[in-house]
Amino acid sequence: MEKVEKITGLINKYREGILSQDEQGELDTWLAESTENRSLFEELTDKTTLTDKLKSYSAINSEAIWLKTLQQIGPDTKVKRLYPVQRTWWKYPAVAAAVIGISVAGWLYLKPTANQPVAETPVDTKNSIAEIVPGSTKAILKLSDGKEIVLDNANNQEKIQQGAITISKINGRLIYNDENAANGQDPITVGSTVLYNTVTTPMGGQYQVILPDGSIVWLNAASSLRFPIAFAGGERNVSLTGEAFFQVSPIANKPFKVAIETPEGNEGNVEVLGTQFNIHAYTEDGGVKTTLQEGSVKLTTKASNKQVLKPNQEATVDKSGKIIGVKKVDIAASLAWKNGEFNLEQDVKSLMQDIGRWYNVKIEYAGKVPSGSSLNGQIPRDLPVKEVLDILKKYGIEGQLNEKARKIVVI
């Protein structure tokens, strides 16, 4: 190994033109040892071949190797996630999440933004049936002036300027960059009106938004997030329909609040200072689930019931605003969607709804909803729908796919 380093060093110095006479002698000796040595040397000092080699060296897929390694090591808690092994859409450096204190605050901003129409992917074309495919990175951005911009995973960088706020769409993420805030000035508002944007994912869509304060929001399918393009004032207020995972940047004295909206109106609020949590608020699933991964959040329901959650706890709130349960959960399972998986550790109805939203298909039941008590684990969301149904069949849940009608009938 020492000799390898020696020769490598000599070749490198040669490239830099800083070989001493002695070193030149050593290199010459090595080169004279064999014609193969000579030809390697020529390859490594030739611009074209060296560039090619560097290209293949750069192309090595760290993520793939890490994933393969992790799969072999197995679920060992000592090894952490090194690369974002899922899709590119959530590839973003983690923002440190901090444990927070909790302040009581009235929910002032509560302009309901319910009844957000959920954009649907076109279901049928004239003659051909739209193929049933897994969801992908897509959403619609609605600007404050009502203009709509289609967002997808195209590898392009496009900037949208809104006042002093630059919105970049990069690799399936939307990034809000508040230059004024970065300069220590007040965030921009037009007159006294705060400008709001809304990002809406269709069935079979997901998207990631990085808010002006650096907080990251992962939006699941058929969901929407409404937020001001800059966080003025003493609070950071956003509102959500559907499901999202939040990674909130801690800012002292500027709590982050999520208003949970459904077509029936406001379903409650989650207040945080800096933390990571998930809110699952699909109307059709009945009830709202808030799951805390890290930090601390305070939940206030529309019936004014309050609940402070600890990490790994999940609170379920029913339609009347009653907190019907707070329990310890397996975080990995609850956040499966964010990692590109369906969580099997939930009731069959919720699981099937997840599947329906992701493949943009309707779910029907021929008879009673199967119990599915033996279900456990996760299924990748990027599989063809048929494969997912095959897996479920092994667990005794038989779903018949009707591609034409875009529905799954569970028997």
Next chain:
Amino acid sequence: MTPNFQDTAWIAAFREGKAGTFEQVFKEYHRSMCYLAEKYLLDKEEAEDVVADAFTKLWHGRMQFSDAGHIKGFLITSIRNACLNLLKQKQRRSASNNELAYLLADKEDDFFRKLVETELLKKLYPFIEQLPKQCRAVFEQVYFEGSSIEETATKLGISTRNVRSQKSRAEQLLRDKILLISFIYCLMSMQNNTHIDSNLPSIPEEKKEK
């Protein structure tokens, strides 16, 4: 930031599988090890598998290691052996007449040369890796893919002006790393249609590329 693999506290943590030490070793060596494996196997997927196997063995056997050189040596040896075994199996399956190919691929000198090449690339790669993100994307398009300024602009969805300025920036940054002088000089002379502009960060006018 290269961790101090020689540090006794570091080794102790590594043996216990603590404090992200295994991840550090992975980050440090996986790329060069995969390159080495690819040199043997000429197959990306297989190379990745072999490297993953070696790191898995390293994880399970981490208690036996007492210094960093030992870790690197272990990785190299496991990868070499695994590659040779794979080649041997393939040889049997294909029942090819040049049955000594795998043995020829493993003469000590040949192994040595593979290591030299890998080590040299390991030394050069960080300069590219450390380029700012967009700068790197432009650099890779222009120098690795051989794209023109216009093609690069289209592929990355940025303006040609931005491509030019990022390209100059990449060249400047690489040139500043004295180590790469000859490398970047080579690259630039290769691109004979490229306007060499060493001092200005960007070229304001849209010069037509041929």
